[in-house]
Amino acid sequence: MHQQAYNGNCRGIKMIKKISFVLILFFPGNFIYSQIKTTKLDKEIEKLKTDTALKHATWSICVMPAKQDTIIAEYNSAVSLIPASTLKIITTGAALSILGSDFRFETKLQYDGSFDTLTGTIKGNLYITGGGDPTLESEYFKAPKDSLSTTDRWANFLKYKGVKKIEGAIIGDAGIFDDNILPPQWVWSDIGNYFGAGASGLSYHDNKYTIYLKSGITNTPTTVVNVSPAIDGLQLINNVISGGDDDNAFIYGAPYTYYRKIQGTIPANSKSYDIEGSLPDPALFCAQSLESVLKTIGITVATKATTVRELKETNRYAELSKKTLFTNFSPPLSEIIYWTNLKSNNLYAEHLLKYIAYKENGIGRENEGIDIITAFWKKMGIDVEGFFMNDGCGLSRSNVITTKTEVQVLQFMAKDKNFKTFYDSFPIAGKSGSLGNLCEGSAAENNLCAKSGYITRARGYAGYVKNKKGELICFSLLANNYECTASEMKKKMEKILIAIAETE
Numbered sequence: 001m002h003q004q005a006y007n008g009n010c011r012g013i014k015m016i017k018k019i020s021f022v023l024i025l026f027f028p029g030n031f032i033y034s035q036i037k038t039t040k041l042d043k044e045i046e047k048l049k050t051d052t053a054l055k056h057a058t059w060s061i062c063v064m065p066a067k068q069d070t071i072i073a074e075y076n077s078a079v080s081l082i083p084a085s086t087l088k089i090i091t092t093g094a095a096l097s098i099l100g101s102d103f104r105f106e107t108k109l110q111y112d113g114s115f116d117t118l119t120g121t122i123k124g125n126l127y128i129t130g131g132g133d134p135t136l137e138s139e140y141f142k143a144p145k146d147s148l149s150t151t152d153r154w155a156n157f158l159k160y161k162g163v164k165k166i167e168g169a170i171i172g173d174a175g176i177f178d179d180n181i182l183p184p185q186w187v188w189s190d191i192g193n194y195f196g197a198g199a200s201g202l203s204y205h206d207n208k209y210t211i212y213l214k215s216g217i218t219n220t221p222t223t224v225v226n227v228s229p230a231i232d233g234l235q236l237i238n239n240v241i242s243g244g245d246d247d248n249a250f251i252y253g254a255p256y257t258y259y260r261k262i263q264g265t266i267p268a269n270s271k272s273y274d275i276e277g278s279l280p281d282p283a284l285f286c287a288q289s290l291e292s293v294l295k296t297i298g299i300t301v302a303t304k305a306t307t308v309r310e311l312k313e314t315n316r317y318a319e320l321s322k323k324t325l326f327t328n329f330s331p332p333l334s335e336i337i338y339w340t341n342l343k344s345n346n347l348y349a350e351h352l353l354k355y356i357a358y359k360e361n362g363i364g365r366e367n368e369g370i371d372i373i374t375a376f377w378k379k380m381g382i383d384v385e386g387f388f389m390n391d392g393c394g395l396s397r398s399n400v401i402t403t404k405t406e407v408q409v410l411q412f413m414a415k416d417k418n419f420k421t422f423y424d425s426f427p428i429a430g431k432s433g434s435l436g437n438l439c440e441g442s443a444a445e446n447n448l449c450a451k452s453g454y455i456t457r458a459r460g461y462a463g464y465v466k467n468k469k470g471e472l473i474c475f476s477l478l479a480n481n482y483e484c485t486a487s488e489m490k491k492k493m494e495k496i497l498i499a500i501a502e503t504e
Helices: 002-026 028-035 039-049 084-099 150-160 282-296 308-313 333-342 346-361 366-379 403-414 419-424 486-501
Strands: 058-065 073-075 106-111 114-116 121-123 126-129 165-173 208-214 223-228 235-242 248-252 259-266 273-278 300-307 323-329 449-455 458-466 472-480
Touching: 039 058, 039 073, 039 486, 058 403, 084 333, 084 346, 084 366, 084 403, 084 419, 084 449, 084 458, 106 150, 126 282, 150 282, 150 323, 165 282, 165 308, 208 235, 208 259, 223 235, 248 273, 259 273, 282 300, 282 308, 300 308, 333 346, 333 419, 346 366, 403 419, 403 458, 403 472, 458 486, 472 486
Parallel strands: 121 165, 126 165, 165 300, 235 259
Antiparallel strands: 058 073, 058 472, 106 126, 106 323, 114 121, 208 223, 208 273, 248 259, 449 458, 458 472
């Protein structure tokens, strides 16, 4: 009996082998695709698993076809990781779907009181009523040969309309967004710098200014040569020292305050080394800029420029009926998205997040924008478990997401009517943006396009690439808390990106 049972099992085993062989013959595509064609990718993933620089790190990868719900490769794809700026795919994708690629922000010049056209007198205040537009006087939308600023154009329009005198003040109104221009999780060492500029309802000049420093021999103090544009009331304490090969200087200071301390190092022997800081009060700066231009063309303004926020805080604001003189329209959202992703523009991303909240609730608040975007993706069928969003751009280390979620968003966008706008906004390997020197001389060069992300000990890539068959592949690759340098981690991840492009 035992012998018969044993022989029966042998026959069963042989039968299973035959069935397996038949399955392989009938489904060679599935078998080869998962077992042979991704061999190089599998090998690179295995190498990274045993890399000593990642011994105490956490990393994840998810690779899927754009139009199929199948896994090409994955590791830790359900583990939540800090995404850095790869989070911008979440914000920009939602913005395109919710607002539409043709959407334009509006900024209005309005006045209260009355306008006496005979004398050219506005008997009241002139308001710059912000509409959440991040592109006013932005470097990304300013033609190199264009010598006129946005406020120059506004001033010329007012002169054309016959305005000669304003009996009140130029008032910046940023009330479309709340006054908390920074996400609460951003760190102190970021918020005084250009990449930590907050989203104001009335933003201007990318909400930044430039400090030019002169450095001498190593380990000697630097001196401030110039500040451009000039910021009224700005107090700079410069503790920057000459030394090192890179910009390692940081500006410290809070929103709405004009005391700024600069610390760190810049390269030695530089006559004019520039570092960029965040404007203390973008709405006030915009109002002051217009006031200054008006005075140069002979339009008098009786009272010093201010903001609705300042007036409210000092109990001097009265809600009055306003009439519109001029409406300034931003470029279309498609162009704004392009620069948001190509240049990893934190300010633009934060504006998109807050405007989505404004559209839904009548005021742009960070937390409400986060809730709306998260709910949107959940409604679209995206798995948002393990996803915790704390800003729109990825600067906060409190953001976490899974590579599976990022890939699902990429898959969704690949089927969306706005896909071309979304796809074209990503840097291209070996060609543009943060991927300009990545994957050169490989199958990924001029093929792979992705949103990169980097903050201290967190690096990632999320995007698209065509495999050897020309099929579009979605991928997300994130790593946190590695022990090598950022550039070394980049090289390790580059090998995997190239291997994804070489799948068949």
